[in-house]
Amino acid sequence: MTEAKVRQQYDQMAATYDWRWSRYVSNTLSFLKNWAQIPSTARVLDIACGTGEFEHMLVTDNPDQAMVGVDISEKMLAIAQQKCHAT
Known part of the structure; x- marks a missing residue:
């Protein structure tokens, strides 16, 4: 399976x-x-973060948590950004 195909499938879902x-x-x-x-002072890197549900959990408990989420799907990342900014 190609990177483009994987990206397309995750974008669709x-x-x-x-x-x-x-x-x-x-x-x-x-x-x-x-x-x-995870300590509140830790920096978190979430590879394949999807729609950012883990980031949302962490930010809900600690709004100052430093984290970066990366994912192959731009549409999943857009949802993750919305979730984290809404918190």
């Missing part, structure tokens, strides 16, 4: 990704957040 996978994403990211115990 971006609008419905959170709704479709909400329970799975919520459970796994909640586990990750608790397991990782």
Whole structure:
């Protein structure tokens, strides 16, 4: 599979990704957040951040958390940016 094809597939599912996978994403990211115990002073790099649900969880608890999310899908990143700026 090519990079362009992967990007296209994730761009196509971006609008419905959170709704479709909400329970799975919520459970796994909640586990990750608790397991990782990320200090509020840490800088976080989330590779393949998708729609930014993990970033949203961290920012909700600590609005000053420094983080960067990267993803192959520009549409997923746009949703992530909206989520994090709305918090």
